[in-house]
Amino acid sequence: MIAEQLAANIIYGLLLGGVYGLATMGLSLIFGVLRVVNVGHGAFIMVGAFTAFWMFTLYSIPPLASIVVAVIVGLAMGFVVFMTIIRRLLDAPELSTLLATFGIGVFIEELSKFFWGPDYVGYSWDIGGISLPFTELPFTKLYAFGSSIVIAALLYVWFSRTKLGKAIRAVVEDKEGAMVCGINVNMVYALSFAIGIALTVTSGVLVTLFTPVGINVYMGGDYTLKAFVIAVLGGLGSPWGAFYAGFIFGLLENGSYTLLGLIPGVEPFGLTRFVSFTALLLILLLKPTGLLGGE
């Protein structure tokens, strides 16, 4: 009985972890390249969630297809935000971008509320699932997971195989060095920011595949928090680290539940959060720069 539930929770944890991972990669990428801590991260996830919602509700476009829309929306938003604000702050003290992204996040939320209202919306894309002996696995969640993996893999290939991907790495390592190689540093910044935001918005779509309800303009806060933690766990600035860390976090969150349930007189679900956040600290104690963090 307990074994079955544990198995179910582990599977769910892994699925959830995949989405967490993707939802963090954008944050990590932006930090890695631009040293910008995007406090407004969750607002972009929210935009992605609403993209999926509107595409489905207005045009009956299945959420998987609206990933394409999300990428476009994300690139556009990223580009605009970079050009209007972030670009002006690159030479300013590191933390001023934190202030800026806070403002951007609030602005996006409030603007969304202005247009879309404060409702908690959702959509039903019922496409069945797989029945396992101990639980049910809806296809939507499997798709969310699959898409995360595919997107992460595509990004990996793009990063390691294309010139532009390498240029991004070069800029991260040494800006002036990149300049003398003929790399357009500003373009790389703009592009990385835009890709980071596009990833985040896309992950917002996948989040709704996982949780197609409760979509609201303020939904991003919890994701921001988790994304921060996962980003650090994976090693800041390392999108791949973030991806792995997503799995660990998802697993801890869901997987520890069954065991905590054995303790009498507590709320095991609440304590899973305690466990996952404590695990973060322990891991950082052993490896102060996260799993894949450099020096």
Place this chain on the structure above:
Amino acid sequence: MLKVSKLESGYGEMQVLWGVDLEVKEKSITTVLGPNGAGKSTTLKAIFGIISPWNGMVEYFGEDVTKTPPHKKVEMGITMVPEGRHLFPNMTVEDNLLMGAYLSRAEEKFEDSLELVYTLFPRLKEREEQKAGTLSGGEQQMLAIGRALMTSPNLILMDEPSQGLAPKLVKEVFETIYKLKEEGLTILLVEQNVFSSLDISDYAYVLHEGKIAFGGSVDEIKESEDIKKAYLGV
């Protein structure tokens, strides 16, 4: 080939260059000497575009490139070996060189450039797989020059390439620079090592408080005791 006229620039509100004029002839080595803080590095940075010129003009083969951003300059065949090397420390030696050939113009000549670099610096070939950050100072300097060569440049701006190198390496670096000239490259060199740089240069300028205090052929400088005393402390 490169003509700089009345160049003014600085940092924030502080002006450092107060009208620098200089000229670099094709296939020559031109050295800029001068005391610390005179604005030598600033001049190179302003020419290359790392900081923007406030006033004046930079011409490259007669074309106005004053406002051209660095990556476009590299495209046109200008590159720089910056002070402090600015390598990609976590990339291997090979990858650093690869990044040098980032632009397609350079990529086409990748094989040739790489061969040139490895013949000039056999040490780099030996350390191909080592991370740039763990190289010794001298090796790093070689790599910085090598990476610049990979952009298949016509003109290289070099900022104190011999700084911090062991005497043996200093010699090698100057020899290398000389060889580069023989290969048909043009070099604008900033140095503190007065004697060695004058030895290999064709033309020299002395920069003092953001202005050119002297410019001419190397022989002229060598002959002028005044200049040596006043600006070079030798």
Place this chain on the structure above:
Amino acid sequence: MFKFKSLIIPFAIYIILIAIGLSQPGLWQPIMYIMFYIGIGVALNNFMGLTGYVDFGYVAFLAMGAYGMGVALGYFTYLGIWAIPLGFVLALIFAALLCTAVGGVALRLRGAYFAIATIGVNEGLRYLIEGAKIWGGSEGIILSGKLRKTFGPEFANYLSTFVADAALIIIIFIASVITVYMINSRVGYALLAVREDEDAAKVMGINVTKYKLIAFFTSATIGAMIGASAWTLKLTYVFPEDVFFIHYTVEAIVIVMLGGAGTLLGPVVGGLIYGALKYYLSVILPGFQLLVFAPLLLVIVVAFPEGVVGFVKKKLQERGIIEYIT
């Protein structure tokens, strides 16, 4: 002493604010609202501004303070009036305990790793309290009834409408003095070095851990005092969801950055701008204030990336008045 010249402007600001609050109808709470923001700015600045470390989990210290007071008033109500000083003591103790735990673990981390690890501390602690049902778990501690029964409704009200505010004001005054003292003492210089280059600071003979802990501890305990007074005493309840709300940390960081980190005047001006702007916008444009507030904030960041006070300081670099601005 000349060092304390830089207290003149902040104290003048406080006194003017208080005077406005006392003389203008309906402005006392708004002023306290602004003072609260100034308070968390000054408190966080004592750590963040002086060491350069960002603590995203900072609100946990306010929470510890809130719980300290909550536990004293909720579980030791029989002590009568003495429960209040006990509350402050417990606030200090809880904050110090958390400080030791976090300091021992997280302060070994650098930069953004530290910043975000502290989120883990904050969230972990919150879910521990909720999950293990400590101090009432998610139901929190509700005090109004107890206070009213123990002290009578008059005095209970007096506690949350006067004593709490007075305590906050006193805390802010003391915190400001501490800040100026720290900045001008060996501690301040040590922290300046730590902020700029921790490794070089060590070689200079600075016991980096010690000074970081001093700043951390100071900032944490001031935060706890604010939590005890501005939250528990004033609101008469403690809910974990509320006191561990990370938004407060973000606001505090924003205030410090807005004004200028590492200066005393910075968070004061930051809190003033932040609080006043938000209050008046919510009065003039209810429902749309954040839509206006956010772009305003962005304009300020782009115009003064080093904070308003940082900018002014730079402009006044060579003038005599600079001595008054720290």
Place this chain on the structure above:
Amino acid sequence: MLLKLENVTKRFGGLVAVNKLDLEVEEGEALGIVGPNGSGKTTLYNLISGVYIPDEGKIIFEGKDITNLPPHKRAPLGLARTFQIPRPFGSASVRENVAIGAMFGRAHAGVDEALEMADEYLKIVGIYELRNKEAKLLTPLEKKLMELARALAMKPKLLLLDELLAGMNPKDIDKIIDLIKRVKEEENIAVVSMVEHLMHAITKFAERVVVMHQGRKLLEGPTIEVLNHPEVIEVYLGGRVV
């Protein structure tokens, strides 16, 4: 004996940066340390100042074993250094930078006293007029001079200079060497150890020279003698210099 290193080794992964090194530094001497790039000179300084802890061996300072002492406990004993790549406290003023040295080094001055000392040392190194400037705005040279003032203000017994003169104008080099020599006498700094690649500077300053090569001590002895040794010429100088 002021400083004694016994069989000190430091590894980075597979690389042995400092290899079974023995080194003794007498009180009152002016020592030069030279060697090819990557021969372990900076690493040696990092070991002495406590930035790294050796993998093997012992470091003894004034008879006290400081091998495992953290850096902040070494400085008050009388150790001070400059960095090869300057590490100023960027947003602090030049004066504050130097004062920090005076406060936490062996001088252990109070705040006011330290600020006065800072002025004094800034005058000595000749950048007094820059004292209110933010340190990060200095030129590399000025940063080096500030680091020298900062190290001197610590009132060290042993001063470790790491390529202080690199990139300096020949005219200034002579001035700085004179200055260090003078301060060394006046301030009773027992020893100055200097790492440089500039041979005219080394010959002008050092009484004794240690040559490092691949983490080991290749040779040591009186300056002129060592610099003329064929092995040194072979691995380091590449030709006769003096």
Place this chain on the structure above:
Amino acid sequence: AQQPEEKPTTTTPAATPTGPKEETLYFGAPISLSGKFAKEGQMSLWGMQVAAQWINENGGIKVGNKVYKVEIKYYDDESKKESVQSLIERLATVDKVKFILAPYSSGLTMAAAPIAEKYGVLMNSHGGASDYIFEQGYYYVVQTLSPASKYQTGFLDMVKTLDPDAKRLALVYEDKEFSRAVHQAAKEYAEKLGFEIVYEKTYPAGTTDLSPILNELKAANPDVLIGGGHFADGQLLAQQLAELNINIKAISILVAPSLPAFYEALGTKAEGISAPAQWETGVKYSPEVAEKLGVEWYGPTQEEFIKMFKDLAGEDAEPSYHVAEAAAAVLSYAKAIEKAQSTDVDRVREAMNDLEFMCVYGMWSIDPETGKQVGHDMVIIQWQNEEKKIVWPESAANAKPCYPMPTWDEKAEGKTCGS
């Protein structure tokens, strides 16, 4: 800022040529138009405005020879306690408002109480349900909505009536003060009714995956489930019950199902799911019913109410119970003021003690001592055939309960509660 001038404050005389003296009476409201309660805040504001409009169009509030027109003076509290306190004070002093409509949620109401008390203003809670607010001894805080302890009890009564054999009850709810209060009270009540509690677990706020709990719940095999907490998690609970194919005979979820968005989000999955509501469109409160019960009717009829709401909020908007409860709070002030024939806070509060009336929202009367709402009854709604129907209590119902609800598989094939 686009509005340079602040609106005139206090009771400014309106320009009326003749007749009784007309004045404007401001009711003050700190309201959550941003932050986590933005949705409820917006709904409540509309409710207040509808009620004020109705009062003004129907002769205002008559006190002596004066006629008061009502206007709602509101500010956005961003769902934050610090703001609430400032705004209460501003309302009490600058705007000289004596009658406050409390902010949304119990926590914010608690934060407001000491300040309100200090300035001697009356505070009427239309969105703070928790019982503890009224156990603290605040005399000037009164309640219009039914307290938390009553939320899930009606549903349990209903199940017990429908199927005395459905004994296995499970509770799955959000670990927050409000839902805890609701479900603790419900649990006690259930035990009294003879239910067997087969499963009880909470989940933390902000959860996006309930599967760990639901996998366990499935094994517990309950007949009846009560739970939820707020909008997002309530929707999620239903969604994941469907995904995991956990069939239960009757489900009541707090808050979420009472909004149309619930059905829009879940589609047929919402069929048969119930929720407690303070009010619902179609509930049978009318002047006639009032007459039958011998209580006074006050305020718009349901048709009027909904029409006025739609005029204000837009044709597509559906009033949630927040609209009605906020409107009722406004009406209760008006009624009490008329009864007291004074705008004096103490006299009005006293008048409230034995005030009893019915409005579109239902009955209104409070416990004189604590101010707690005792007159009002909750209703149970259930989604049936794409519509929200009132199924309990029988006196208010406009449909029969659909019991047991269709299984998830049946629903997936399109079966609804009507078909």
